[in-house]
Amino acid sequence: MHPYTTDMYEGMLAETIMLPGHSGEIINAYYARPLGPGPFPGVVLIHHMPGWDELYREFTRKFAHHGYLAISPNIYFRFGHASPDDMSAKVRGSGGVPDASVVGDIDGSARYLKSLPLSNGKVGVFGTCSGGRQAFLVACRTKTFDAAVNCWGGNVVQPKEKLTPAQPVAPIDYTKDLSCPLLGLFGEEDKNPTPENVRQLEEELKKYGKNYDFTMYPGAGHGFFYYPSVAYRPEAAVDGWKKMFTFFEKYLGTPGRER
């Protein structure tokens, strides 16, 4: 890895774009990329349950800063438009975003990245909270991704009484179809997923001989990357980002900033 030095040129483009998501329906997405001809690996970011918010824009730009084509689609697009927290409340009160549309929107976003002349042809997926669950789900339901990161995704292990019309199948039941290496970052004090839930997923991954790497952080709960909240745990967050960039570099190729 070639670390950043202060004499390097650096530039980024970040903007809202439209792209075809689930069933070819047009949705909006926040897209950030390093300036330059590439080729760059890509990452699709799945926003958390609290919405398509400022934090996810920051995360998207962070990936671009590290040399990735980064895109965060608005998976709440079909529910309308308002402030991110009002949209989150609307989706929550409507029974949640359907798994089928999430898989279609994330797959569409990856295909969009791969279609760009800047792409190196490899795309990873990253999500936190509900987005962690969905990152695992989409890595099982499609063959579009080269690497997946599940950060504290709750309800991957979903007992029958917790299944809903929007979430009709527990993602763990799709484990045999996982199509790429998986990195998992979890907190020991999290109540969903609990360490026991994580162990159950790990057992299933072992059963099917999948390539995975899980870290369980002591002293951390749910959402330990979220620096604006009380859940933030700096040591776990710093280590988690480092692990993630190392993982993506291994499976997606050298990011652009190092050129």
Next chain:
Amino acid sequence: MCTGIVETAEVSGSGKGPEGWFKLEQVNVSYDHPVDAAFEHALNIDFVNPKEGPGARVAVELNPNSARKLVEAILTALARGEK
């Protein structure tokens, strides 16, 4: 925690949001992430009118003890008023 726990009820009344007063049609009560309150999880109450869009919302985020106090206060006020 990312629970997805939500209970919904039809309600009738008015609420005051950023655009002024509006008719309430529904209340969504969830036990999940707050947006603003400094807790890892909270009892969130959203009074909404889906016909007027996602912005027609009066929101509160309470810690569980505060939510219980609210329930008691509501029941006490109702009992006194409906004697």
